[in-house]
Amino acid sequence: MASDQVEIDVPASPDAGWAVVGDFWAIGDVMPGIDACRRDGDDVRVLTMRGNEIRERLVRRDDPSRSITYAIVAGVPVERHEATITVAPDGDGTKVTWAFDVEPDQMAPLMAATYSQALEGLRRHFT
Numbered sequence: 001m002a003s004d005q006v007e008i009d010v011p012a013s014p015d016a017g018w019a020v021v022g023d024f025w026a027i028g029d030v031m032p033g034i035d036a037c038r039r040d041g042d043d044v045r046v047l048t049m050r051g052n053e054i055r056e057r058l059v060r061r062d063d064p065s066r067s068i069t070y071a072i073v074a075g076v077p078v079e080r081h082e083a084t085i086t087v088a089p090d091g092d093g094t095k096v097t098w099a100f101d102v103e104p105d106q107m108a109p110l111m112a113a114t115y116s117q118a119l120e121g122l123r124r125h126f127t
Contacts, residue, residue, distance in 0.1 A: 002108035005099035008119040012126040017087040017094040031118040
């Protein structure tokens with residue numbers, strides 16, 4: 001299993017960053033390439049990207065530590081996936097870290113590139 005992370009500095013307060021990142025159902029508002037995002041039950045979101053559906057399950061949301069963990073459960077050729085996004089103070093702004101574990105290992109570069117693009121979208125959201 002491959003583990004990696006990407007991070008970015010965001011020109012917003014940690015509370016403002018967490019208000020966006022902590023909303024599991026609103027990723028489509030900031031992540032490029034998402035055509036639609038809908039809720040399916042209490043803990044699953046369905047993302048539509050370029051005609052494909054990806055199902056992700058919310059594993060844990062921790063408001064005090066400003067972290068959210070989710071897993072891809074269908075729609076991407078992975079045997080196992082779990083990612084945690086964390087929002088932390090960093091000087092006058094905020095550092096957002098997207099850490100992930102994925103199997104097979106060959107998917108790690110694609111995940112890192114996708115999450116980097118998402119973080120850039122988050123930064124643009126605050127500028």
